[in-house]
Amino acid sequence: MDSLADFKVHSKISVKNLSADKWSYLLFYFVPNMFTKENSPHLENPSVVKIESITINGTLSTFQLDKDTLNINLKEELPPNDHVVVDIQYEF
Secondary structure, eight states: OOTTSOOEEEEEEEEEOOSSSOEEEEEEEOGGGGGBTTTOTTOSSOBOOEEEEEEETTEEOOEEEETTEEEEEEEEEEOTTOEEEEEEEEEO
């Protein structure tokens, strides 16, 4: 956290598909987005969230953020028992 109370986050997450299905996307709960003016207009001091980049195994990925749900598109399906590394950089 800097002197203006802003957080800069760099998160690396290893995700392994333990299901029997192929995955075409990943879903994460992204709680900081629930404290923005758009999602919580009643807050006296809402936050601002900015996702700078999301990569899958080093390749830039597209995503959708809706309330607390972050949907990350996979360029290739993730087969069972395989894994990817998700790198998310954001600030709030």
